[in-house]
Amino acid sequence: MEKIALSAESRALIDLEVAKFPGEQKQSAVMSALRIVQTEKGWLAPETIEAVAEYLGMPAIAAYEVATFYNMYDLKPVGRHKITVCTNLPCQLQGADKIAEHLKAKLGVDFGETTEDGRYTLKEGECMGTCGSGPLCLHNNHKMHAHLTPEAVDKLLDELK
């Protein structure tokens, strides 16, 4: 496996996270560090995870454990726009199934799949702690879109080039 280097921007952001913890606890920054490099690179390749581990002075296997345990880390390439829809009970009661069906039909993919042009990945999500505004989706892990209707979904998809 080829070694890769983290970008200066990523390292600067990771350093801010490391500073939150006692000196000997750099590993505490691994959650943020993986998020930071995933945001930059789109997904977490094994060599990316290893670079993070090395930067934080922790065993690579420990960083893999974290990357595989938390489900917002992508261990395979995803489309430019990952759309994660909550289908849990409160959202379901408020119409999430209809939104999920609409997305699947419109994009021609099922949950866990990416459109052929690499533009969108569709994912099923668990509770996002925002049930009162459901149905909901997350765009690329960080931007939440609430009160979804089929029309709102169409508009969103158009905006995501």
Added chain:
Amino acid sequence: MSLLSPSIKVCSWTQEHDNPASLETYVANGGYEALKKILAEKTPAEQIVEQVKISALRGRGGAGFPTGLKWSFMPRNFQGDKYIVCNTDEGEPGTFKDRDIIEFNPHQLIEGMVIAGYTLGAKAGYNYIHGEIFELYESWERALGEARRAGYLGKNILGSDWDFDLHAFHGYGAYICGEETALLESIEGKKGQPRFKPPFPASYGLYGKPTTINNTETLASIPWIMRHGGQAFLELGKPNNGGAKLFSVSGHVNKPGNYEIALGTPFGELLEMAGGVRDGHKLKAVIPGGSSAPVLPADIMMDCTLDFDSIAKAGSMLGSGAVIVMDETVCMVRALERLAYFYFEESCGQCTPCREGTGWMYRVIHRIENGQGRPGDLDLLMDVGTNIAGRTICALGDAAVGPVHSFIKHFRKEFEYHIEHKKCLVGG
């Protein structure tokens, strides 16, 4: 209404102001006064714990444990580092109250954590924020910056000789990290697998140091208590159930949202505040305290008041105060199938009964929902559940069983119909 007047709104009052989240709004309405007074008067920690005990504040994260008692477990004379940790890993289906505190009243949480840090002798604090609300992780960091610049955090807080700092930490998609020891593992940069207890976090917590973990709403209630006194907080609610509380109402109501009301308020009043059951429909069932709380049929629920004791007496839990409302169109088999899938998906996998049992329960409910149920399936489900409950490291095992047992107990006919007729009783 503000912190200055003892209104019923303990945590949500800033929403009645322009710029609810700003430091200016908070300070203009009495914010950080409690902290100033404590630091100026060097209030002894025991006095603060005493007020929290009098207030009968019970943990808002789900278990309802008395906060004053929890605080008294922290070893007072321990010389090394200690920590205060806030739990904003709100991922229990139906719960969305803590996110609103972060979005609209971040400084009250900061003040509450600083007072807690002072009282418990902590050196630093962390707030663990659910990964999916990443935008609020960023906004809380901005609020921390404001507080730091204004001297409420950092070195020599408000000119005193006391240093304390707070930091934001985010999850990244794991419900189990809401469990307090899984949360600590996660802050240490590990998989979020709950620890075996004892030892409890008060003796062995973050980095092995004494640690107190409280829910966001619990900690955000502290400045109010210190300002108006424990007795005033107690009197907002009822004995053993002090204060007002945020209730997250979702599902089949006209106005889903958070409503802050006195503990002890009749359920019917909350339902009315949330606009009632959606138009033209009838109440069928309610999950009163987040997805882990046993479901209650409409008639039982309508007789309940919203406090820890009343809901427990009715056979469920107030939990986090997440009220999921279902009308007569809901197929209970399908609803349970989704919840069972959630627990299966989110089990951390350490304990065999939970790892295997949640999958087993999901598969059986899934086949019932899909017209392939077998005659013994309901007994099987009850039995698998009984073999999970109480036999696991953390409470997720029990949480997974509560819905299964209660849905079958109260809506057995619907499940039997599904098995016998291979289709749904609701809507054909």
